[in-house]
Amino acid sequence: MFISVIIPCYNEEEVINDTNHRLVSVIEHLTPQFELIYVDDGSHDQTPHLLRQLQQADPRVHAILLSRNFGHQMAVTAGLDHAVGDAIVLIDADLQDPPEVIEEMVYQWCKGYHVAYGIRTERTGETVFKRWSAKVFYRLINYLSDVQIPLDTGDFRLMDRQVVEALKIMPERDRFLRGMISWVGFRQIAIPYQRSPRLAGVSKYSLWKMIRFAIDAILSFSLVPLRMAIWIGIFTFGFSLIGIIYALVLRLFTSIWVPGWTLLFISVLFIGGIQLVFLGVIGEYIGRIYRENKQRPLYLVRERLGFEKKITES
Numbered sequence: 001m002f003i004s005v006i007i008p009c010y011n012e013e014e015v016i017n018d019t020n021h022r023l024v025s026v027i028e029h030l031t032p033q034f035e036l037i038y039v040d041d042g043s044h045d046q047t048p049h050l051l052r053q054l055q056q057a058d059p060r061v062h063a064i065l066l067s068r069n070f071g072h073q074m075a076v077t078a079g080l081d082h083a084v085g086d087a088i089v090l091i092d093a094d095l096q097d098p099p100e101v102i103e104e105m106v107y108q109w110c111k112g113y114h115v116a117y118g119i120r121t122e123r124t125g126e127t128v129f130k131r132w133s134a135k136v137f138y139r140l141i142n143y144l145s146d147v148q149i150p151l152d153t154g155d156f157r158l159m160d161r162q163v164v165e166a167l168k169i170m171p172e173r174d175r176f177l178r179g180m181i182s183w184v185g186f187r188q189i190a191i192p193y194q195r196s197p198r199l200a201g202v203s204k205y206s207l208w209k210m211i212r213f214a215i216d217a218i219l220s221f222s223l224v225p226l227r228m229a230i231w232i233g234i235f236t237f238g239f240s241l242i243g244i245i246y247a248l249v250l251r252l253f254t255s256i257w258v259p260g261w262t263l264l265f266i267s268v269l270f271i272g273g274i275q276l277v278f279l280g281v282i283g284e285y286i287g288r289i290y291r292e293n294k295q296r297p298l299y300l301v302r303e304r305l306g307f308e309k310k311i312t313e314s
Contacts, residue, residue, distance in 0.1 A: 004085030042069030114186035
């Protein structure tokens with residue numbers, strides 16, 4: 001049994017040594033054959049330097065230094081492309097997801113499950129807004145998408161080699177990995193756990209990044225925003241029809257001919273606003289087609305530490 005653990009990093013100098021110590025302690029207890037793959041996503045602190053030290057001290061530690069910040073999902077993708085384990089674990093470097101839960105994930109994998117994913121029963125240390133927005137997001141994506149994504153999950157999970165190979169033939173640029181993992185299927189099981197506060201540092205997900213991530217998730221797994229244009233168009237037509245009837249009644253049965261501009265003014269603004277919103281939605285989908293057609297690599301590697309063979313960028 002060979003286990004690969006993928007740890008994406010971005011400015012994690014304050015926690016990286018503690019993270020490595022806890023991971024090694026947990027995995028050593030499970031199997032002597034393992035690798036820790038740290039993916040540095042363009043950090044501008046001492047994280048790359050610390051990864052060099054960790055790799056030099058322990059040959060089971062590998063590091064991938066990306067050429068710039070490509071984003072969390074691309075960093076995880078780089079790790080998946082380089083991992084060689086029979087089972088692959090994804091975990092962030094901030095220790096909010098306890099490494100000790102990996103033992104239960106491995107146990108479920110040995111029982112025949114292909115994916116064991118963590119479900120957060122509590123989100124200690126997170127703001128009320130973040131907890132509330134996460135709850136709304138997962139329920140919204142499940143309502144809009146044909147693929148059901150488990151509620152209150154992150155990327156913390158164990159995957160069988162079969163699942164990873166399936167993910168590697170899905171080359172889309174706007175990646176939402178937890179949705180992609182749900183889409184591929186296989187036998188999956190939830191592992192409940194309590195999320196811990198960050199050991200040190202701050203969250204790298206700003207409000208804008210969270211919004212962008214949510215948009216990627218919805219547009220990658222749902223055509224509902226496009227279909228909504230039809231239904232809102234029907235509603236707008238009905239609203240406009242009421243305005244037409246109102247204008248005709250005023251013209252034919254009253255002496256007030258000119259008034260009615262207020263309704264006309266509101267109708268024009270309403271219809272124009274709806275059109276602009278859905279032009280934006282259509283533009284998002286077209287933009288994604290444009291990015292896919294360019295066929296640029298998902299990430300570029302500046303340096304690899306601890307890998308014996310050079311692996312081509314994906």
